[in-house]
Amino acid sequence: MKELLIPVGSYEALEYAVYNGCDAVYLAGKKYGARSYANNFTLEELKNAVSFCHLYDVKVYVAINIMIFEREFKEVIKYILYLNSINVDALIISDLGLISYLHQNYPKIVIHASTQAHTFNINQIKFLKELGVKRVVVDRELSIEEINCFENIMEIEVFIHGALCVCYSGNCLMSYLTKKRSGNRGCCAQNCRLPYQLKQNNKLVNLKDKYLLSTKELNTSYHIEELMKSNITSFKVEGRMKSPSYVGFITNFYRTLIDNYQKFGKVMISEEDIEKLKVIYNRDFTDGYLFNNQNIYNMKSPNHQGIILGKVIDFNKKIVKIKLFKDLNQEDGIRFVNENLGMIVNFLYDEKGKLINKAFKNDIVLIDNKLKIESLGEVRKTIDYQLEKTLQKTFKRTILIDVILNITLDNFIITVIDNKNKITMERKICEKALKVVTSKEEIIKQIKKTGDTPFTIGQIKILLEPNLFIPIKKINEIRRDVLEKLESVRRK
DSSP: OOEEEEEOSSHHHHHHHHHTTOSEEEEOBSSSOSOTTSOOBOHHHHHHHHHHHHHTTOEEEEEEOSOOOGGGHHHHHHHHHHHHHTTOSEEEEOOHHHHHHHHHHOTTSOEEEOGGGOOOSHHHHHHHHHTTOSEEEOOTTOOHHHHHHSOTTSEEEEEEEEEOOSSOTTOOOHHHHHHSOOGGGTOOOOGGGSOOOEEETTEEEOOSOOOTTOBOEEEOGGGHHHHHHSSOOEEEEOOTTSOHHHHHHHHHHHHHHHHHHHHHSSOOOOHHHHHHHHHHSOSSEEOTGGGTOOOOBOOSOSSOOOEEEEEEEEEOSSEEEEEESSOEETTOEEEETTTTEEEEOOSEEETTSOEESEEOTTOEEEEEOTTOOOSOOEEEEEEOHHHHHHHHSOOOOOEEEEEEEEEOSSOEEEEEEOSSOEEEEEEOOOEEOSSOOOOHHHHHHHHTOOTTSSEEEEEEEEEEOSSEEOOHHHHHHHHHHHHHHHHHHHTO
16 A cells, blocks of 8 residues: 655644545644645644644644754654653654664664655665664665665655755754754755756856746656556655645545546546646646656745636726636636746626626636736636635545444444444343334434544444333433444544
């Protein structure tokens, strides 16, 4: 089984990831994580996150992936012991001193070596194994062929989607040197997303595109077959700064690809899915060094590109006239490429100036010229309002359980079984029927009423002594109690 590992920077994003089918999440507390500008989690939220995730068999990995100052060491150990006490599944660490200390003093704590540890060859992997590391997140500069050459020494985790660093992970000091904000302390200023000039032989080179260091988004969705056949343990998505709706969509997108490949043995991606993926977030896509693609830069723009929506065919001080190549809804977000300016379409008009809430491919529409557009050019859709609304309607994940009932005059015994637990409860709630006999169908009907719980009933096996009366209230009580017990056990 391959693990789908999803980033969550907030509790809402966590729920979107879990409900959309992730196998594991990675997150951070308010300190010591490499994304200090994400919302991140308080200590109480971390505890609740572990309980919530474990309920659905989702693992929780907490990032402590910055370089630790000596003055912080005691506080970091105290924090780690708290994480261990709430049953976090693993810690993602880059500081080799901290890894070594934990291995010597707390060998049962599971450690994953962060991508910030900059691991790119077999000797480093062997070294980390000696330090007690269970899993390593290898460098994004490695190809899948190189990764497959690693012996099965430990679990391998690989980024399959999201932003790329232009520098070797854990080795970039540019942000600190220019703005005193260290990327290795969680405060990267993203200098690589800024415009630059290029000099050659001390002379400026006249370049049309200025974002010389800005990388595209990694997207390996067309390579699911190669990934599934690889020795990679965990497929990791980047994005703890991303919105809950992005997290939900990307989780569902890759969950569907993985499940379909396991079920049908082939990759199935529709153009509609790719279009949604692009409009949710992209800086143009690349399959990156992982699949030997050297074309990883988008020097035109560091921003979300969306999809091509249409083109400006006329404008004045009040309105902009657009010929549409795709449908457009009121409240969609658009960007004018020439000006590199974006807006929300609060008011949308047809060609005659009538207010409308939706326009279609090949229509000509008018919008208010709030951005003072003064050129003809390409228009892109960067937010799809209807898609965002759909993503917010997240359906809860359910847990399938089977039920065994053994009912006699002396005892009502109920056993519930999930994929790893078996909980039995018994009560003396049955009476000899004087007038009314409780039927098997009535009992099954009550047992199936799981209500607000996360459980859904699969098979029910029932052995029922004849001529019994069982109060419906008592059946409901024992059902609620046994499901509460099962939920409590799963949350640990």
